Amino acid sequence: MNSERETTGNKNSNEKTLNPGIGALENDPEKEQVQLKKTKNLLRLSEIKIQALTEAIPDLIFRINREGIYLDYKAASSDLYHQTDSxxxxxxxEITPPDFADLIDAKVKLTLDTGEMQYFEYQLSIPNKGLCSYEARLVPNGPDEVLAIVRDVTSNKLTGEALIESNLNQRAIMDSISEGLLLIDKTGMIIDSNEANATFYGFSIDSIRGKNLFEFFPTSFKPEQEKLLNAVFEQGKVLTSESKFHNRWYEYSVHPVIDTTGIIKKxxxxxxxISHQKNLIHELETALKENRESTEFLENLINSIPDVIGIQDNKHQIIxxxxxxxxxLNTSPEQIRGKKCFHLIDRDQECELCATSISYKTKKPAHIERYFPEKDIWLDIRSYPIFENNGEIRLVIEHLRDITHIKSVEAALRKSEERYKELFNSSAGGILIGSQDGVIIQVNSTFAEMTGFTPGFLIGKHISEGIFTAESLKATPFRFDLLKQGKTxxxxxxxxxxxxxxxQVEMHTHILPDGTYQSIYHDITERKRAEEEINRQNEVLKKINLEKDKFFSIIAHDLRSPFTSFLGLTELMAEEIDSMPKEEVRFIANELKKSASNLYNLLENLLEWSMVQRNMKPFSPQKINLRSVARQSTETLREAATGKQITVTLDIPDEITVMADRPMLDTILRNLFSNAVKFTAKGGSVMISAGEEHNGDIEIMIEDSGIGIPETMLGTIFNISGKHNRPGTSGEPSNGLGLLLCKEFIEKNGGKIGVKSTAGKGSCFYFTLPAG
Known part of the structure; x- marks a missing residue:
């Protein structure tokens, strides 16, 4: 490998420096105006994009500053404030009620002071709509203003309130019944109970939930338990029976509850x-069997029963x-003689379903429930056969009880349940109902449609199981502690x-009166994407504003200073050239040349940077010999190094090639080499070297022994917001634009740039390019 080290010492160079020519300064005002106009167009285009984006969002969006002044405003499809004027x-x-204005001012201040998003809910009375509910999010948008996104959640609130009201109605109906009511699952665990049942077992409603019903029964009831659960949950049957419990007789019925998927889970x-009725009927049976004729005894016995007791023979004749x-029946003993039971309700034939007939056929007690439209009444009818010694039925005792109120309550419960289901499944938001332990027990159709999960798949799972991402659960744990305090x-x-x-969803969770949790979910994926796009566009706007400020700063300061020097020297020559010595004229000519060269380089960088910002810079990567380009790119700048007695070393092997755009590579090397010379004192050194990295890329380094870079500047040295316009060691002007160009061009060519520096000891700028 031929690796020749080329060094330029601190001697006078005989090579001529390329004269950029004064013509490069012609028509500068026009170029400045063109660049200014295009920058403004970019700003306007970005603003149009943001406007289009915000118009697509159904929420109300506005910007407001710390003083409460609206800076920008985009109304929702229905303007929340009904403002006819902007x-x-x-x-x-000026436009909101005083109390609400205080709230907004406080939230704006809190958002700006903490730098964090603020979420809150509120209500406002809106013309033609009444009291409406809203939720608002305020996010910082700069040091003195916030961006607010407001959504009308009235319909969601009404749905939630209706669901709560429906639950309360069900609870009131259940607790108004004097009989015991229980809701169990397929294991016998008590999900809910009314007040009468809980009191009977010696518990409160809250404390009895979660207990197993069969814990209260003796172990001998185990076979009956399995039979009952199988018949109800597996076969879907309604069971009605009697049982003796703690020396009392109870009549019970078990009704399966079919959910929206057709599955019985409750x-x-x-x-x-019924102990009182049982005892009385038993005494009556005993009296009849013993053929007691004591009229007084029989009268007192059966008349003490509050329900209807009738005695019929085997032909349905009423005794x-x-x-x-x-x-x-609004009748008397005289009026019923010779009549059958169905005659008393104005019928001329036996009822289709008759408990007495069933007892005569089966020779067993019978039980039915029937509605009699003639009296608009529901009756619980039980028949008990009394046998002769030969086993034939002698008489049937019929027991009738008015259960119209119970049936009305059951109908009201069904209606309430239907209304609840309708509200539950028609809600615009997905809804999950969870137990006190966080286990999902109910899923509405909206949530199923949102997520694609069937209710059967979700029910029985814990809320934290397989629904949310692990990151989401870690970032926002479930707050059951706050829910138990009654907070949303x-x-x-x-x-x-x-x-x-x-x-991405927004989740509102609160506790229901029965101790379960209700969570309402809204899909906010599009809104979050829109917020991210707004934030991205804001960053783009900030960057454009910084670029605009940088551009104006260079025009106002960096471009003006060389012109001032240039004009001063030409004015001096114009007025005094006839009296000037030859040496002084030569000195002024050299200074003019320096000023013209600085102006040319500055304008060249400005034009390059302008083309990059407008995506107008041509890009044609090609295989390039690095050593050759490095020598040519820095040739015109070596005179400045020689003037400062700086030793320049080129240590790049001849065979190294890179794949890059030639004009861009020229600009990169020229700017980095110029900076190295500019910030190196007289008698210093600059080295340009290159080598291959492990991944095959080529790393190029420009090292100097100059004044170095303060640590405070290193973090922002390639950032447009940084302040890097410090003068060189000989007062050379600097604006930081060259480093911005270098970073843009290096990254465009698939490389990276970095810097290592110690103040007072020099710097090393290094960058990579793909190998050629």
């Missing part, structure tokens, strides 16, 4: 104490009723849908 430039207090148990029966918890999370899409 509110831009107006104070918040059952309702209705139980009532008698108790006092309650005569009152209920709002959070933003990321859901993994059934087809592995990531969906």
């Amino acid at each position: 509110i831009i430039g107006k104070n918040n207090r 059952a309702v148990i209705n139980a009532r104490d 008698r009723y108790n006092k309650a029966g005569y009152e209920f 918890v709002t959070s933003e999370r990321t859901i993994i849908t059934s087809d592995n899409r990531l969906m």
